[in-house]
Amino acid sequence: MHEYSLAHALLDGLTEHLRHHPVPGRVRAVHVRKGELLILSEEALAEAWRILSQGTAVDGSDLRIENVPVKVKCPQCGYEGPVKYMSEEGWHFAVPVLACPRCAGRADVIEGRDLAIVGLSVDEVPQDP
Numbered sequence: 103m104h105e106y107s108l109a110h111a112l113l114d115g116l117t118e119h120l121r122h123h124p125v126p127g128r129v130r131a132v133h134v135r136k137g138e139l140l141i142l143s144e145e146a147l148a149e150a151w152r153i154l155s156q157g158t159a160v161d162g163s164d165l166r167i168e169n170v171p172v173k174v175k176c177p178q179c180g181y182e183g184p185v186k187y188m189s190e191e192g193w194h195f196a197v198p199v200l201a202c203p204r205c206a207g208r209a210d211v212i213e214g215r216d217l218a219i220v221g222l223s224v225d226e227v228p229q230d231p
């Protein structure tokens with residue numbers, strides 16, 4: 103399952119990071135940014151996280167997912183920024199158009215495809231003397 107391998111990769115990276123940079127307390131939440139081109143179920147990802155994090159340094163933490171809009175860079179005219187969205191009557195969502203909004207050339211996606219950890223919320227635990 104797609105969400106499981108993503109959760110697994112996130113968890114691997116995070117536990118490795120925490121081994122070198124321990125935090126002073128319990129990790130309550132892990133904040134991630136999800137590109138809007140990355141198709142996944144947030145519920146399935148959170149569920150995978152809950153199961154896979156058991157017994158790790160972030161056991162019991164919640165995954166907080168923030169959606170990141172697509173950003174492109176155009177090799178023809180140098181435009182860099184958000185794209186236009188296409189939406190039709192009856193659609194429940196808008197679809198990003200992966201072309202340069204300035205010159206309509208083919209643009210490269212520079213943001214919006216990835217899943218990345220951007221921060222942690224930590225409950226600080228008073229240290230024993």
Ligand SMILES: [Zn+2]
Binds near residue numbers: 176177179202203206
């Ligand atoms: Zn352009």
